[in-house]
Amino acid sequence: MKLGILGATGRMGQAVIASTPRYNVTVTAAVVSQQSNRYGEPIRANTAGAGVRFQHAHELQPGQVDVLIDFSLPQALADNLQLAQQLQVPIVVCTTGLSEQQQHLLSQATEQVPVLYAANTSVGITLLRQLVQLTAAALPDTDIEIFEAHHSAKRDGPSGTAVVLGESAAAGRGKSLAELSAGVRADGVREFGSIGFSVLRAADIIGEHTVMFAHTGERIELTHRVSNRKVFAQGAIQAAQWLVKQPNGLYSMADMLQLKTLLKQLV
Numbered sequence: 001m002k003l004g005i006l007g008a009t010g011r012m013g014q015a016v017i018a019s020t021p022r023y024n025v026t027v028t029a030a031v032v033s034q035q036s037n038r039y040g041e042p043i044r045a046n047t048a049g050a051g052v053r054f055q056h057a058h059e060l061q062p063g064q065v066d067v068l069i070d071f072s073l074p075q076a077l078a079d080n081l082q083l084a085q086q087l088q089v090p091i092v093v094c095t096t097g098l099s100e101q102q103q104h105l106l107s108q109a110t111e112q113v114p115v116l117y118a119a120n121t122s123v124g125i126t127l128l129r130q131l132v133q134l135t136a137a138a139l140p141d142t143d144i145e146i147f148e149a150h151h152s153a154k155r156d157g158p159s160g161t162a163v164v165l166g167e168s169a170a171a172g173r174g175k176s177l178a179e180l181s182a183g184v185r186a187d188g189v190r191e192f193g194s195i196g197f198s199v200l201r202a203a204d205i206i207g208e209h210t211v212m213f214a215h216t217g218e219r220i221e222l223t224h225r226v227s228n229r230k231v232f233a234q235g236a237i238q239a240a241q242w243l244v245k246q247p248n249g250l251y252s253m254a255d256m257l258q259l260k261t262l263l264k265q266l267v
């Protein structure tokens with residue numbers, strides 16, 4: 001499979017390039033922004049695709065890639081979706097902090113190409129979302145609080161993962177997150193039934209999320225911690241391998257892992 005990476009010089013772009021030898025995947029395009037100072041440099045850690053250099057999106061040729069993975073930034077989303085449509089290839093979008101307008105662009109693009117959107121490409125978070133929904137439904141009187149911690153260079157908050165965990169918790173209560181979210185409480189006051197968020201940024205923390213369900217006298221905490229970015233990179237590559245076989249439409253990691261089918265068999 002010929003893979004194109006958008007945001008190729010970034011923390012995640014580099015992790016994806018480093019992870020490809022484990023799969024039957026060759027990086028044939030490594031895209032950088034117009035402002036990038038890495039343009040024209042050879043990419044490293046891609047044995048099969050030796051000779052590939054960082055290039056600009058408009059230089060990509062038809063047939064150069066079978067699929068794109070986007071680990072750039074939300075401000076590049078419109079251009080990246082346009083590129084996928086122009087090349088007629090599927091795209092796995094992994095950026096977080098998307099505006100409503102950007103989410104609308106994602107839906108529009110699914111009419112032309114297959115799109116998989118994942119705020120978190122780890123298998124663990126995909127499973128955790130199901131557990132959170134189940135726990136929120138099973139314990140309707142508990143207070144729900146979501147905590148996340150990331151590295152100091154992260155630009156958005158609460159993280160995309162914290163937001164989707166909040167959506168799963170709200171779904172368990174039969175509501176939308178917009179109805180239940182208290183956001184990051186500035187006044188510290190809790191309203192019964194609301195879902196609050198706490199954000200920590202420090203040093204090189206890769207990604208930690210805890211959803212707390214609290215009753216007076218007891219609490220459950222569901223936690224996921226990532227200590228290596230290859231967890232996200234491998235999930236994104238597996239998603240790309242799956243997406244190239246799908247028709248146009250909007251997909252999630254849960255679709256890729258067939259998690260709902262699996263859970264129905266278990267519960």
Ligand SMILES: NC(=O)C1=CN([C@@H]2O[C@H](COP(=O)(O)OP(=O)(O)OC[C@H]3O[C@@H](n4cnc5c(N)ncnc54)[C@H](OP(=O)(O)O)[C@@H]3O)[C@@H](O)[C@H]2O)C=CC1
Nearest residue numbers: 007009010011012032033036072076094095096119120121
């Ligand atoms: N879904 C998931 O599992 C995960 C998602 N993420 C998300 O992925 C995104 C990237 O994270 P991370 O790798 O840490 O971030 P980085 O800042 O390390 O990398 C982003 C890269 O995007 C490139 N870029 C910046 N502006 C543009 C632009 N306008 N057009 C194209 N490229 C641009 C930059 O490189 P250059 O200018 O050289 O091109 C930069 O290196 C974030 O939104 C993050 O939240 C992160 C981890 C896991």
Ligand SMILES: O=C(O)C1=N[C@H](C(=O)O)C[C@H](O)C1
Nearest residue numbers: 096119120154159160161207
């Ligand atoms: O920016 C990051 O680093 C991460 N971003 C994603 C998010 O916002 O949820 C996923 C992961 O936690 C790392």
